[in-house]
Amino acid sequence: MAQARRSTDTEVALVWGGGEGIGKALALALGARGVAVVVAGVDERSLGRVVGEVVCGGGKARHVAGKAGDSQLLSAAIEKAREAFGELTLAVMVSSHPHEITTALGPTLRQQLTADARVLVVHPASTAGGRRSLLDVGCDEIVELAASLDDDSSGRPVD
Numbered sequence: 001m002a003q004a005r006r007s008t009d010t011e012v013a014l015v016w017g018g019g020e021g022i023g024k025a026l027a028l029a030l031g032a033r034g035v036a037v038v039v040a041g042v043d044e045r046s047l048g049r050v051v052g053e054v055v056c057g058g059g060k061a062r063h064v065a066g067k068a069g070d071s072q073l074l075s076a077a078i079e080k081a082r083e084a085f086g087e088l089t090l091a092v093m094v095s096s097h098p099h100e101i102t103t104a105l106g107p108t109l110r111q112q113l114t115a116d117a118r119v120l121v122v123h124p125a126s127t128a129g130g131r132r133s134l135l136d137v138g139c140d141e142i143v144e145l146a147a148s149l150d151d152d153s154s155g156r157p158v159d
Contacts, residue, residue: 010034010035010036010085010086011034011035011036011089011090012035012036012037012038012081012085012086012087012088012089012090013027013030013035013036013037013038013088013089013090013091013092014037014038014039014040014077014078014081014088014090014091014092015027015030015037015038015039015040015092015094016040016041016074016077016091016092016093016094016095017040017041017093017094017095018037018039018040018041018047018050018063018092018094019039019041019042019043019046019047019049019050019063020041020043020046021094022094022122023039023041023092023094023122024039024046024050026092026094026122027039027050027054027061028050028053028054028057030090030092031053031054031057031059031060031061032054032057032059034059035059035090036059036060036061036081036084036085036086037054037059037060037061037062038061038062038063038064038077038080038081038084038085039051039061039062039063039064040063040064040065040066040073040074040076040077041063041065041068042065042066042067042068043065044063044065047063047064047065048063050063051063060084060085062080062081062084062085064076064077064080069097071108074108074109074112075108075112078109078112078113087113087114087117088113088114088117089116089117089118090117090118090119090120091109091113091117091118091119091120092120092121092122093109093119093120093121093122094122094123095121095122095123096123097123
């Protein structure tokens with residue numbers, strides 16, 4: 001296993017769902033602020049573009065692609081972060097399916113992170129039960145996004 005190459009003042013973030021949309025925006029913002037970023041998701045091409053944008057902006061980034069909701073992909077992303085940059089200080093989980101985080105990813109995530117790493121979940125507004133289950137698997141903060149006035153909650157723009 002490769003030795004972590006991390007100085008004590010470098011922050012390292014995993015952005016799950018970082019290939020597009022809000023995940024991409026978060027990955028780019030973190031990279032612009034000097035945070036080393038590992039983006040994970042399903043579309044290798046999109047993830048590669050995000051890494052390219054972070055690096056072109058002077059940041060450090062890597063990516064891991066695989067099946068959505070797969071705990072093995074999550075483990076691979078955490079290991080890639082450790083090998084390239086050191087221990088994760090932040091895990092941002094962007095998902096429109098909170099159950100994906102609670103059932104497949106949550107337990108794996110908390111088992112593999114250090115105690116001081118923060119976990120932020122970003123997802124569409126959900127029921128109170130969904131919030132409780134996310135907190136139960138160790139999420140530190142939850143950001144719920146309400147549908148915009150420009151859509152009909154199906155994800156399609158309204159004419």
